[in-house]
Structure formats: C-alpha cells, structure tokens
Amino acid sequence: MISDKAVISPKAKIATGVEIYPFVYIEDDVEIGEGCVLYPGVNVLNGTRLGKNNTVFQNTVLSAIPQDFNYTGDATELVIGDGNIIRENVVINRATYKGDKTVIGNNNFIMEGVHISHDAIIGNGCVLGYGTKIAGCVEIADAAIFSSGCIVNPGARIGTRTMIQGGCRISHDVPPYIIATDAPARFGGTNAEHLSHFHIPEKVQAHIANAYRLLFQGQNSTFDSILSIKQQVPDSPEIQEIVKFLEDTKLGIIGKEV
Numbered sequence: 001m002i003s004d005k006a007v008i009s010p011k012a013k014i015a016t017g018v019e020i021y022p023f024v025y026i027e028d029d030v031e032i033g034e035g036c037v038l039y040p041g042v043n044v045l046n047g048t049r050l051g052k053n054n055t056v057f058q059n060t061v062l063s064a065i066p067q068d069f070n071y072t073g074d075a076t077e078l079v080i081g082d083g084n085i086i087r088e089n090v091v092i093n094r095a096t097y098k099g100d101k102t103v104i105g106n107n108n109f110i111m112e113g114v115h116i117s118h119d120a121i122i123g124n125g126c127v128l129g130y131g132t133k134i135a136g137c138v139e140i141a142d143a144a145i146f147s148s149g150c151i152v153n154p155g156a157r158i159g160t161r162t163m164i165q166g167g168c169r170i171s172h173d174v175p176p177y178i179i180a181t182d183a184p185a186r187f188g189g190t191n192a193e194h195l196s197h198f199h200i201p202e203k204v205q206a207h208i209a210n211a212y213r214l215l216f217q218g219q220n221s222t223f224d225s226i227l228s229i230k231q232q233v234p235d236s237p238e239i240q241e242i243v244k245f246l247e248d249t250k251l252g253i254i255g256k257e258v
Contacts, residue, residue, distance in 0.1 A: 012044075015052075029075070030063075033082070047075065047094040051082040051106070060086055063094040063102075066118035068136060074098035081106035081124070093118040096136070105142070117154075129166070141176065145194070151183075159245050161198060163191045172252045175215075175245050177208050177238065186255035187216045200238065207233050211242050221258045222246055 002008070005022035012026045015034040020026075026044045033052040038044065041059040048063040056062070063078040065071065076095035083106050086092075090110055095101050096118045104116070105124040113131040116122065120134050123142035128134070130148040140158040147166035152158065159176030169183035177195060181188035190209050200208075211233045215225040226246050233239050246253065 045094075047077040049077055049079045051080055051084075053082055054080060054084045054086065056086045057088045057090075057112075059088055060090040060092075062086075062092055064091050066093045066096045066136070068093075068096045068118050071096045071118070076118075077101040078104075080104040083107045084110065086110045087112045087114075090114045090116075092116045093136075095119045111148075123160070143194070143198070155251060157245070157249070157251075160241070161191055161194050163194060170254065172254045172256075173245070173249045174254055175212075176241050178212060180254060184254070187212065204236050204238055207236060208238055208242070211239060215246070215253070216255060222249070222253055222256055223258075 002020045003022040006020045006024040008026045009028045011028040012030040014032045017034045018032055019037040021038060021040045023040045024038045024042045027046045029046040030044050030048045032050045035053040036050055037055045039056065039058045042056050043061045045063040074097060076098060078092055078094040079101045081104060084104060087110060089112055093102060100119055102119055103121045105122060107124055108122060108126045110128045111130045114128045116134045117136040119137045122140045125143045126140055127145045129146045132146045132150040134152050135154040137155045138152050141160035143161045144158050146164040149166055150164050150168045153171040156170050157173045159174055161177050162174050163179045165179065165181045165188065167183055168180050168185045170180065170185045174180050177191050179188040179191050190212060192205060195205050211229045214228045214232065226243055229243055
C-alpha cells in the first residue's frame with residue numbers, strides 16, 4: 001500500500017510489500033526492503049539503506065545530514081538492518097565522510113525523541129528509551145538497554161547487556177554486563193536480571209561480579225585491575241569479553257580516574 005499523497009522519487013528502490021502512508025517523503029538514493037511500514041510524515045533521505053520488516057513512526061527523519069562541521073556534502077550512508085521499531089520524532093544522521101556509514105543492527109526498539117548522530121554503530125536487540133541522545137562515533141553493543149533521557153557523548157563505547165539508568169550522562173566507556181547510574185555515570189552493580197534472562201549461569205555471574213569488584217573497588221588503575229582479573233578470575237567467554245573491552249578503552253572507564 002503506497003499512498004498517492006506520499007512524495008517518492010522515481011529513483012528510490014522500494015521492495016514489494018512496503019506500506020507507505022500519506023505525507024511520507026523519500027529522496028533519490030534510498031533503498032527500502034520488503035515488509036517495511038512508513039507512517040505519515042516520515043522523511044527518508046539520501047543514503048538510507050533500510051532492511052526488511054522495519055516499522056518507522058510519524059515524523060521520524062532517516063539519514064539526516066550530519067550535525068558535524070567536518071561534513072562537506074559527501075555521499076554517505078545510514079544502514080539499518082531488519083525488524084527494527086523506530087518510534088515518533090526520531091532523528092538518525094548519516095555518516096560524515098565519504099564511504100562511511102551510520103549503522104543500526106536488527107530488532108532494536110528506538111523510542112520517541114531519540115537522536116542518533118553521525119557514524120554511530122548500534123548492535124542488535126537494543127532498547128533506546130525516550131529522549132536518549134547518542135552522539136557521533138558512539139558504539140553500542142548488542143542487548144544494551146537505555147532508560148529515558150540518557151546522554152552518550154562522542155566516541156564512548158557501551159558494552160553488551162548493559163543497563164543505562166535514566167538521566168545518565170556518559171563520557172567514558174561502559175563495560176559489558178553492568179548497570180550504569182547517575183550523572184556523570186558510575187558503576188551501579190552487575191546487570192544480574194539481564195544476565196539471568198540470557199541464561200548466564202550463576203557461577204559465571206559470580207565471576208563477573210568478582211571481576212568488577214577488582215576493577216571498581218580500591219584504588220587500582222584500570223591496567224592493574226586487568227592484571228588482577230586475569231590472575232584471579234576463572235576464565236570464560238564473558239570474562240574474556242570484559243578484559244578485551246577494558247584493554248581496548250581509549251576514553252577510560254566510567255567511575256575510574258585512570
């Protein structure tokens with residue numbers, strides 16, 4: 001179903017089974033996969049690559065020009081996977097430099113008023129709560145959950161299966177499997193409920209909690225904490241993921257001075 005009141009470029013590539021409601025605007029360099037639904041007032045701008053079975057609600061803007069002074073008009077992209085729900089008044093920017101992409105994975109739930117800036121990378125199965133703002137070049141791993149009104153500043157990384165509580169302001173990296181709380185954000189414990197939901201054994205959850213005690217309690221540097229985790233915590237894929245995340249940090253870890 002494609003409304004005759006929508007404005008659609010004849011150059012746009014639109015698959016079968018797409019529903020486009022009145023007053024949708026679609027530019028030339030756009031690809032829309034099977035089964036997508038675009039509600040009234042959605043703007044789909046150049047560079048959008050929309051996968052299958054996505055639902056986009058009223059007044060959302062996809063592939064908006066980056067709010068970045070380095071953008072000079074290059075052809076860049078916003079690539080969105082399959083099965084995402086993007087609610088009202090969301091703005092997602094395409095990338096800044098030629099050949100680069102802003103990337104949204106599969107099966108994410110992006111609530112009303114969220115803004116995702118240029119070159120952000122969001123994994124699969126994430127929830128972004130009302131009014132959350134994701135700055136440029138942020139990376140969010142799978143199954144992260146944000147409550148309302150969170151702010152993630154440029155370049156920060158959010159680990160897998162984290163819970164970001166409402167109103168958090170994040171300027172540093174948030175390691176996997178934890179709860180972030182307050183503004184500026186700090187460690188608020190392990191995300192035990194979420195870990196249990198994903199069937200992480202209780203023994204492994206205890207090891208994760210021990211790893212974070214070594215990181216966040218006491219005055220050890222992040223480097224020394226990594227050594228302690230490797231020496232004292234039994235190995236598992238989850239512990240390996242924590243260690244690699246800590247080793248790869250460039251901005252530092254929330255709640256840690258060094």
